[in-house]
Amino acid sequence: MGELNRRNFLKTLGVAGATISGIPANKLLAQSKSDLSEDRMGVLVDTTVCIGCRRCEWACKTAHDIPAGNLEDYSDESVFENMRRPANDAYTVVNRYENPADPRSPLNVKVQCMHCDHPACVSACIVGAFSKEENGAVIWDTDMCIGCRYCMVACPFQVPTFDYDKAIQPNIHKCDFCFERTKEGLLPACVEICPVEAITYGRRRNLIEVAEKRIELYPDRYVNKIYGFTEVGGTSWMYLSSRNFEELDFPKLGDKPAPGVSESIQHGIFAYFVPPIALYALLGGIMWISKNKDNKGEGKE
Amino acid sequence: MKTYIKISIILFTFLFFSFPFPAIAQDHSQLKFNCSLCHACETPTKSNPCLIVCPREKMMTVYMSPAKSPAVIKMDKLKSVQDLYEPVIFSHRIHAEMSEMSGGCEMCHHYNPPGDVVGCDNCHESGRQRTDISKPDLKGAYHRQCMDCHQEWSNNVACESCHETNESGKSAYTVKDYQQTRVHPEIKVPTKLVYNTTHEKGKLVTFFHNEHTDIYGLDCKSCHQQESCAKCHSTEPEKKVEKVSLEVKHKNCSSCHDTKVKTGCASCHSSKEMAPFNHLARSGFNLKSYHSKLNCTSCHQSKSVFTGLNSSCQSCHSEWNSSNFNHKVTGLILDEMHVEFDCGDCHESEDYSKKPSCEGCHDDMTYPANKPGKLVK
Numbered sequence: 001m002g003e004l005n006r007r008n009f010l011k012t013l014g015v016a017g018a019t020i021s022g023i024p025a026n027k028l029l030a031q032s033k034s035d036l037s038e039d040r041m042g043v044l045v046d047t048t049v050c051i052g053c054r055r056c057e058w059a060c061k062t063a064h065d066i067p068a069g070n071l072e073d074y075s076d077e078s079v080f081e082n083m084r085r086p087a088n089d090a091y092t093v094v095n096r097y098e099n100p101a102d103p104r105s106p107l108n109v110k111v112q113c114m115h116c117d118h119p120a121c122v123s124a125c126i127v128g129a130f131s132k133e134e135n136g137a138v139i140w141d142t143d144m145c146i147g148c149r150y151c152m153v154a155c156p157f158q159v160p161t162f163d164y165d166k167a168i169q170p171n172i173h174k175c176d177f178c179f180e181r182t183k184e185g186l187l188p189a190c191v192e193i194c195p196v197e198a199i200t201y202g203r204r205r206n207l208i209e210v211a212e213k214r215i216e217l218y219p220d221r222y223v224n225k226i227y228g229f230t231e232v233g234g235t236s237w238m239y240l241s242s243r244n245f246e247e248l249d250f251p252k253l254g255d256k257p258a259p260g261v262s263e264s265i266q267h268g269i270f271a272y273f274v275p276p277i278a279l280y281a282l283l284g285g286i287m288w289i290s291k292n293k294d295n296k297g298e299g300k301e
Numbered sequence: 302m303k304t305y306i307k308i309s310i311i312l313f314t315f316l317f318f319s320f321p322f323p324a325i326a327q328d329h330s331q332l333k334f335n336c337s338l339c340h341a342c343e344t345p346t347k348s349n350p351c352l353i354v355c356p357r358e359k360m361m362t363v364y365m366s367p368a369k370s371p372a373v374i375k376m377d378k379l380k381s382v383q384d385l386y387e388p389v390i391f392s393h394r395i396h397a398e399m400s401e402m403s404g405g406c407e408m409c410h411h412y413n414p415p416g417d418v419v420g421c422d423n424c425h426e427s428g429r430q431r432t433d434i435s436k437p438d439l440k441g442a443y444h445r446q447c448m449d450c451h452q453e454w455s456n457n458v459a460c461e462s463c464h465e466t467n468e469s470g471k472s473a474y475t476v477k478d479y480q481q482t483r484v485h486p487e488i489k490v491p492t493k494l495v496y497n498t499t500h501e502k503g504k505l506v507t508f509f510h511n512e513h514t515d516i517y518g519l520d521c522k523s524c525h526q527q528e529s530c531a532k533c534h535s536t537e538p539e540k541k542v543e544k545v546s547l548e549v550k551h552k553n554c555s556s557c558h559d560t561k562v563k564t565g566c567a568s569c570h571s572s573k574e575m576a577p578f579n580h581l582a583r584s585g586f587n588l589k590s591y592h593s594k595l596n597c598t599s600c601h602q603s604k605s606v607f608t609g610l611n612s613s614c615q616s617c618h619s620e621w622n623s624s625n626f627n628h629k630v631t632g633l634i635l636d637e638m639h640v641e642f643d644c645g646d647c648h649e650s651e652d653y654s655k656k657p658s659c660e661g662c663h664d665d666m667t668y669p670a671n672k673p674g675k676l677v678k
Contacts, residue, residue: 049445051444051448051452051458052458053458053459053460055460071385071460071466072459072461072466075458075459075460075461077458104452104453104454104456105452105453187429187430191429192429194441195440195441195444195448195460196437196441196444196445196448197429197437197438197440197441197442197444197445198441200434200437201429201430201434202434206434207434209435210434210435213435
């Protein structure tokens with residue numbers, strides 16, 4: 001919640017900044033570094049199919065050289081008692097939600113980076129370490145990263161995490177869509193291990209067709225929405241569900257790309273260099289007035 | 302390692318080719334489906350069936366008896382060296398038998414046009430990296446079929462509940478091991494159940510399970526609906542039985558029996574255990590050799606009305622006469638002379654229960670001392 005408040009605070013600040021500079025926030029739309037590829041990949045997560053076996057968590061850790069522990073330990077379902085978020089030692093986690101329509105088949109929601117088409121983290125990174133790749137992955141260069149954590153603040157899904165426990169060389173961590181594996185023609189580790197193929201890997205445009213077909217064929221099974229189709233300008237990972245997405249802790253986001261907000265803040269504050277000059281003029285004015293007051297006071301004594 | 306591969310190939314081939322499902326040459330033009338569902342052209346022929354992709358749902362047209370299905374199948378079509386788990390040895394028959402009480406074979410075999418049973422890998426590709434992502438790959442398809450029910454009845458999604466872990470890196474777990482370790486006890490179908498009810502005049506209801514299935518021709522599903530493994534294996538505490546209306550209580554019986562309060566009680570409720578059904582005692586007509594194996598409905602065709610038939614053969618077999626009745630089925634082939642006569646010339650009683658008489662023509666002959674033909678049995 002702390003971050004959410006901070007983000008809201010920053011949003012307000014951004015709007016204020018934009019108002020000062022006289023440029024409306026919605027005109028400052030984010031522009032992707034390169035044009036999005038028509039063939040970019042994505043994943044369709046069907047929360048009604050996922051059984052919550054958490055093998056994806058194990059496979060993800062193993063693929064990213066994070067100590068994964070015993071495979072059998074992932075059958076322990078007590079972890080579902082608490083809602084979990086991706087962490088610096090777990091790039092994906094599965095949360096379980098009740099299914100009022102069928103209490104015996106709960107809904108399991110895998111959480112990881114959504115790999116936005118217009119990523120706020122890419123836009124917010126001040127050293128340009130983040131990039132949206134042609135295959136859809138949003139990755140970053142650890143060597144360039146200075147640990148400012150702007151990406152964490154900018155992300156509408158609160159995905160990037162940080163080595164808070166490391167004093168020396170703390171890094172940013174998040175799902176990288178198994179960029180190293182897919183480069184070699186392998187599937188993302190979670191996709192490969194999923195026993196029920198609740199996560200389907202494919203071209204984003206094909207996945208949308210598949211998702212639309214599923215909703216059309218089984219209108220009773222799904223709510224008529226593909227989460228990630230238009231959210232923050234579209235994401236590579238998309239979800240199907242039988243419950244409203246807000247009830248599954250998916251943030252309610254508009255269709256506008258998230259960098260629209262962060263860039264309006266950054267661009268707004270420095271637009272044509274007017275706001276800084278105005279600010280310094282204001283501060284200078286205050287100084288000048290108070291200096292005059294002081295002089296007058298001295299004169300009286 | 303090589304020996305293992307050989308053995309598994311042999312086992313695999315054996316299981317698949319010895320699949321006891323017969324190739325059923327159904328006259329599928331008689332099916333309820335519209336031809337254009339599967340055929341693209343007006344007049345499909347054997348050489349050019351012009352098949353299109355059939356719809357995946359509600360196409361199960363081939364019914365196979367679970368008793369004839371394979372008992373155990375080793376699911377090793379996806380076997381690879383890096384597997385974390387051993388292939389599942391699947392007790393097919395017990396699953397098939399239990400499915401009769403819920404969705405039937407089509408719960409898993411959801412697509413089966415006329416012909417042999419279609420294997421999952423006919424449609425579901427075995428590689429996850431593929432062009433057609435509209436349907437799950439083979440691994441996904443297998444697991445979805447299992448987990449749909451398994452997570453419901455056991456709340457257990459642990460891989461180990463079906464798979465053995467592949468610790469040694471080579472498969473050591475065999476069908477034989479399975480049969481020794483994971484066998485469902487035989488499910489005994491009851492013959493007779495006596496229910497103790499609260500009905501004042503007749504507390505006992507004697508229910509002959511075998512009669513209902515064997516004689517009355519009810520299949521499991523007509524009473525046991527939506528009963529999954531959870532019926533016996535539920536992990537949830539039993540719910541307190543709420544008070545239900547008489548109508549709901551008698552729901553399974555009332556489709557055939559009169560369960561109205563004023564008229565129906567006595568036909569099932571009694572103070573004593575009832576005797577099994579006896580057609581002779583009830584109706585006076587003995588179901589001997591020819592009729593004993595028939596379903597009730599083959600003769601009693603109007604639904605739930607079992608009266609109105611008499612013992613005259615003609616009341617059912619109105620089309621029979623001396624020219625089209627094959628007398629051989631009685632165990633006697635009539636000779637050239639007698640085959641010409643009308644039935645009534647020898648058989649005087651209409652229900653053919655009395656022995657035939659020869660006196661109409663012959664003074665010196667009687668049945669069975671003299672026979673009008675040759676015995677075949």
